[in-house]
Structures are given as C-alpha cells and as structure tokens.
Amino acid sequence: MSIFVAAFGFGLVSMSVIAIAAVGFTMQFGITNMINLAYGEVMISSAYLAYYLNKAGVSIWIGMVAGALFGAVFSFLLNRVVYAPFMRKGTANLGMVIVSLAVSLMISNLLLPIVGFYSVSYQEDAGKLIRLGSIVLTRDQIIVIGIAVVVMLAIHALLTYTRLGKAMRATAANPTLARNCGIPTQRVIDSVWLITGALCGLAGVIAALNADSFAIANGSAFLITILAAAVLGGAGQPYGAMIGAVLIGLITELSAAAWSPEYKEVVAFGILVLVMVLRPQGLLAKRGALAAAG
Amino acid sequence: MNTYYAANLLIYAGIDIIACLALNLQFGVSGIVNFSFIVFQAVGAYAAAILSLPPDTANGGFQHYVGGLQLPFPVPWIGGAIAGGLLAIPVGFVVLRKLRSDYQAIALLVLSVIANTVITNADKFLGGAAGLALVPPPLSDRIDPNTESYQYLYIGITAVAVVIAFAVVNRVVNSPYGRSLRAMREREIAAASIGKNPVNLKMTIFIVGGVIAGLSGAILVGFIQIWAPSVWLYPETIILFAAIIVGGRGNNIGAILGALLVPVGFEEVTRLLNSNPNIANLGPPNLISALQWVAIGLLILGFLWFRPQGVRPEPRRVFEGGPD
Numbered sequence: 001m002s003i004f005v006a007a008f009g010f011g012l013v014s015m016s017v018i019a020i021a022a023v024g025f026t027m028q029f030g031i032t033n034m035i036n037l038a039y040g041e042v043m044i045s046s047a048y049l050a051y052y053l054n055k056a057g058v059s060i061w062i063g064m065v066a067g068a069l070f071g072a073v074f075s076f077l078l079n080r081v082v083y084a085p086f087m088r089k090g091t092a093n094l095g096m097v098i099v100s101l102a103v104s105l106m107i108s109n110l111l112l113p114i115v116g117f118y119s120v121s122y123q124e125d126a127g128k129l130i131r132l133g134s135i136v137l138t139r140d141q142i143i144v145i146g147i148a149v150v151v152m153l154a155i156h157a158l159l160t161y162t163r164l165g166k167a168m169r170a171t172a173a174n175p176t177l178a179r180n181c182g183i184p185t186q187r188v189i190d191s192v193w194l195i196t197g198a199l200c201g202l203a204g205v206i207a208a209l210n211a212d213s214f215a216i217a218n219g220s221a222f223l224i225t226i227l228a229a230a231v232l233g234g235a236g237q238p239y240g241a242m243i244g245a246v247l248i249g250l251i252t253e254l255s256a257a258a259w260s261p262e263y264k265e266v267v268a269f270g271i272l273v274l275v276m277v278l279r280p281q282g283l284l285a286k287r288g289a290l291a292a293a294g
Numbered sequence: 295m296n297t298y299y300a301a302n303l304l305i306y307a308g309i310d311i312i313a314c315l316a317l318n319l320q321f322g323v324s325g326i327v328n329f330s331f332i333v334f335q336a337v338g339a340y341a342a343a344i345l346s347l348p349p350d351t352a353n354g355g356f357q358h359y360v361g362g363l364q365l366p367f368p369v370p371w372i373g374g375a376i377a378g379g380l381l382a383i384p385v386g387f388v389v390l391r392k393l394r395s396d397y398q399a400i401a402l403l404v405l406s407v408i409a410n411t412v413i414t415n416a417d418k419f420l421g422g423a424a425g426l427a428l429v430p431p432p433l434s435d436r437i438d439p440n441t442e443s444y445q446y447l448y449i450g451i452t453a454v455a456v457v458i459a460f461a462v463v464n465r466v467v468n469s470p471y472g473r474s475l476r477a478m479r480e481r482e483i484a485a486a487s488i489g490k491n492p493v494n495l496k497m498t499i500f501i502v503g504g505v506i507a508g509l510s511g512a513i514l515v516g517f518i519q520i521w522a523p524s525v526w527l528y529p530e531t532i533i534l535f536a537a538i539i540v541g542g543r544g545n546n547i548g549a550i551l552g553a554l555l556v557p558v559g560f561e562e563v564t565r566l567l568n569s570n571p572n573i574a575n576l577g578p579p580n581l582i583s584a585l586q587w588v589a590i591g592l593l594i595l596g597f598l599w600f601r602p603q604g605v606r607p608e609p610r611r612v613f614e615g616g617p618d
Binding site: 035037082085086089091093094095096097098099101102103105106108109110112113114116117220221224227231235260262263265266269272273276277280 | 325327329388389392393395396397399400401403404405407408411412415528529532535539577578580581584585587588590591592594595598599602
C-alpha cells in the first residue's frame with residue numbers, strides 16, 4: 001500500500017510539471033487557434049539552455065528564469081516569423097498542423113548537432129528529504145509544487161482580474177468581435193505567445209529537473225503527456241488543462257508504481273483515446289475536439 | 295554503378311512510390327492527415343516478417359517474436375497488406391468518426407509515437423528495440439538471393455506491385471467515388487448534405503490506404519531483411535508528406551514525382567555527401583543527417599508558402615457541357 005502513497009507524492013510533482021506545460025499549450029490553442037506541435041521542442045531547447053548555464057556554474061533556479069525568458073522570446077518569434085504569416089495567408093487549420101510539425105522537426109534537428117544524442121542532467125543537489133507520512137519528497141520537488149501553485153494562481157488572476165486577461169478571453173471567444181470592440185487583438189496575441197512561451201520554457205526546465213536526466217528525444221514524450229492533459233480537460237480551456245494535469249499526473253504515477261514506468265506515456269495515450277471516444281469535447285469545453293455540427 | 299546499387303535504388307524508389315500513392319489517396323485526395331502512415335507500413339513489414347520467418351527457436355533462438363510460420367511467397371506480402379488494412383479499422387474507428395480534422399491529425403501523430411514506444415518495450419512480441427533480423431527474402435528457397443538474377447527478379451516483382459498500386463489508386467481517383475472524396479475534402483458539410491457519408495468515405499480510404507501501406511512495408515522488409523522500431527519513427531511519415539506536398543496534392547503522377555524527388559533524392563544526396571570524407575567529417579557527427587531533416591522541414595514550409603499546389607498540381611476537373 002505504501003508504494004501507492006509514495007506514488008501519490010510523485011504524482012503531486014508530476015501534475016505540477018504537466019499543469020504548467022499544459023496550461024501554456026492550451027492557452028496558445030484557445031486564444032490563437034494554433035495547435036503548436038513544436039511546443040515540446042521549445043521546452044527541450046529551454047531545458048538545454050538551463051543545462052549549459054548550470055554547467056557554467058549558474059544555479060538551476062536562475063536557469064529556470066532564463067529558460068522561461070528564452071521560451072517566451074522563442075515562441076514569440078516562432079509565431080511572428082512562421083505561424084502568423086502562414087495564418088494571414090489563409091492556410092487552413094490542417095495546413096498549420098503540418099507547418100508546426102515541420103517546425104518541430106527542424107528545431108530538434110538544429111539542436112541535435114549542438115547538444116548530441118546522449119542524456120544529460122543538471123548538477124543540482126535535490127536537497128534533504130522531507131517526509132509527510134509515507135510521502136517522501138526532496139526539497140526541490142516541494143519547490144516545484146510551490147512554483148506550479150503560484151503559476152496557476154497567477155494565470156487565474158491574469159484571466160479574471162486584469163484587462164489583458166479579459167482581452168485574451170474576448171479574443172479567444174470571437175476575434176473579429178473583439179477587434180470591433182476596440183481590443184488590439186494583435187497585441188493581445190503577441191502577449192499570449194510571450195506568456196505561454198514563458199510557461200513552456202519554465203515547464204521545460206522543471207520537467208528536465210524532475211526527470212533527473214533528459215535527452216533530445218524527450219521532446220515528443222513531453223508533447224504526448226501535455227496533449228493528453230489538454231485534450232482531457234477540453235482543448236483551449238486553461239482550467240480544464242489544470243484538471244487534466246492533476247488526473248494525468250496522478251494516473252501515470254500510480255500506473256508506474258503498479259505496472260512499469262516505461263509505459264507512462266502509453267497510459268497517458270490510453271486516457272487520450274478514452275477521452276476521444278467517450279467525450280471528445282473534454283471535461284470542460286462545450287465543443288473542443290468535436291467536429292463542426294453536420 | 296553495379297547491379298546491387300541500381301537494384302537498391304530502383305526497389306527503394308518502387309516502395310516509396312507505392313507509399314506515396316497510398317498517402318496521396320488519403321491526404322491529397324481525401325484530406326485525411328494520416329500522421330501515423332509509417333505505422334501502417336511498419337505493421338505490414340512486421341506481419342510479412344513473422345509470416346516468412348521460421349519459429350523463433352531457430353538460429354539459436356537469439357531473437358524473440360510471435361508467429362514464425364515460414365509461409366511461402368506471396369503469402370507474407372498478402373499478409374502484410376491485410377495487416378495494414380486490419381490495423382486501419384480500430385484506428386479509424388477511434389479517430390475518424392467524431393473528431394475535428396486537426397485533432398485527427400494530432401491523435402494519429404500521438405499514435406505513431408506511442409506505437410513505437412510499445413513495440414520497443416515489448417521485447418518478446420516483435421523483437422523489441424533490436425527488432426527482427428534474418429527475414430527470409432521472398433522465393434529464397436528456390437533462387438539464391440545473393441545472385442544478380444535475384445536482384446532483377448526483386449525489381450520485377452516490385453514493379454508489378456507499383457503497377458497494381460497505381461492502377462488501384464488511379465481507378466479510385468478517377469471514379470465517381472473519387473469525386474465524392476474530393477467533395478468531402480473540399481467541404482465536408484456540403485458533401486454530407488447531398489447524401490455522402492463522410493465517415494464511411496474516410497473509413498474506406500483509410501483501410502485502402504492501410505492495405506497499400508502494408509504492402510509497401512512487406513516489400514521493404516523482404517528486401518532489407520531486417521525491421522526494427524528505429525526505422526519507423528514518426529519523422530519518416532513527414533518525409534512522405536513532404537513528397538506529396540512537393541509533387542502535388544491530389545495528383546497521382548505528382549505523388550510518384552514527389553517520391554522520386556524527396557525520399558529517394560534526399561537519401562541519395564545524404565549518401566553521396568557522407569561518402570565524401572571531406573564533407574562527412576565536417577562538424578559534429580550526424581550533422582549531415584540532421585541537416586537533411588532541417589532541409590525536409592524547409593522544403594515543406596517553402597512549398598506551402600510559394601507553391602502549395604506542388605510541382606504537378608491536381609488537374610482542374612471541368613464538366614464539358616457546363617456553362618463556360
């Protein structure tokens with residue numbers, strides 16, 4: 001039994017990592033209507049930036065900030081240079097999926113000659129063990145959970161109480177109407193890419209820290225877990241992504257304890273399939289993944 | 295230019311052409327973005343392999359797999375094609391019925407990554423990460439595969455398969471059924487409103503494409519005699535997409551042209567660059583193959599931006615006798 005209690009502890013850490021990443025991903029989709037399949041590669045790029053800073057002697061916590069800034073700038077440029085021009089040209093949703101997959105392939109292969117195939121890890125002492133009953137976590141894991149809670153509260157405050165957040169929600173609901181009401185949708189979309197890019201970069205560093213070691217191939221594994229959480233919660237719904245992250249984080253860690261850690265992504269995929277068959281719109285969304293009526 | 299090199303080139307070209315024709319039927323003609331296409335090729339290859347291999351206790355039992363039925367040619371190839379079609383049924387059932395088209399693409403991409411993970415980790419099922427080796431080439435019990443005449447024979451049967459695949463897809467594309475497919479691709483709701491069932495159309499094409507993809511995998515594994523998860527990673531599908539986008543979406547001749555330009559052409563260029571020691575030793579290891587993928591990405595973006603219709607655009611079909 002205690003193995004499952006311990007797995008619950010790891011689940012708390014897992015869900016924190018997934019939540020930060022999935023909220024960023026789902027906001028990109030919900031507000032800009034762009035399914036950014038290069039998200040996992042941007043995460044990995046940020047993780048490697050933090051790795052090189054860490055190797056040069058910089059603390060991993062500063063590396064995390066640097067990773068977030070890098071992710072923000074990278075995502076912003078990605079949208080400005082590639083995605084936005086294609087969208088303005090009238091490329092259909094399906095075309096945009098192919099564009100973002102091509103971009104993802106290019107990022108990972110530009111990165112590959114620089115960083116190599118092999119797994120690397122941060123030089124970070126995870127701190128002393130903290131026990132809460134049967135749950136044993138390191139100091140760093142507690143900090144990661146804390147960061148996730150702060151980020152979720154910040155996203156909630158942003159969307160609910162600020163003018164920018166309201167403008168984002170308006171743009172997500174109906175971009176044309178929002179523009180007609182005097183909302184500068186172009187600036188709103190730019191800030192969405194900056195904010196979600198920062199979440200993406202932050203999540204990349206945290207995921208790499210949590211995974212002990214990481215390699216370039218982890219980008220697609222990250223993406224699958226994030227997609228599962230985002231689709232489970234209802235694509236485009238930040239609160240849905242939070243719920244999705246909680247469920248996926250818990251279920252994958254419990255299954256790893258009961259079965260085998262190699263199949264974490266497979267379990268996430270199983271959940272994804274179940275959601276797509278039983279409730280394609282996700283837990284929260286009205287439409288989500290469903291095809292247009294008719 | 296020896297026979298083996300020429301045979302290698304021609305057979306790879308034939309396999310890529312068959313694969314591109316199938317993907318063009320799905321993506322170009324019907325608008326199904328099948329990002330797990332390579333999985334259908336892989337399942338055909340695995341099926342053909344375990345149908346032609348002896349039981350896994352042979353060769354000292356160094357590899358583990360199910361099956362091992364040692365059946366004569368052409369049973370493994372037919373089995374590979376059937377396996378591709380059978381896999382398409384459950385996948386299509388989950389993915390193609392309710393989901394929005396961009397979600398379909400993502401679900402299929404995720405399937406491609408996960409299928410590879412599962413087969414890699416399940417080491418008793420299909421050889422795991424090491425894969426299957428020593429797959430007997432077709433007819434190897436009658437003709438020695440290491441002879442020149444066997445190479446010609448393999449080119450011949452590959453060519454026959456190319457002709458059959460081309461005849462099938464051409465028949466579909468130029469039939470009234472093909473018109474329904476194009477109508478669905480252009481505007482699904484409009485096609486549904488005149489009584490075309492998009493789910494049925496998509497399912498059928500998904501299965502037909504799966505059968506052809508499975509056949510291409512069976513031909514490939516018979517030739518290279520090994521099969522492992524590392525040869526069917528999801529980026530392999532993107533190469534085929536690049537081929538269709540370059541060649542011309544919806545045009546079968548374009549798909550053949552794309553297959554010759556992109557998978558075959560890129561493979562040859564990389565091989566030539568790597569065979570020159572001055573170039574191959576430039577920069578970090580794997581630089582050239584990494585840059586090959588970057589070039590594929592740029593090719594897709596470039597064509598989508600400057601010439602989305604491809605080198606050979608889909609012919610505009612005009613009804614004679616309609617108003618000018």
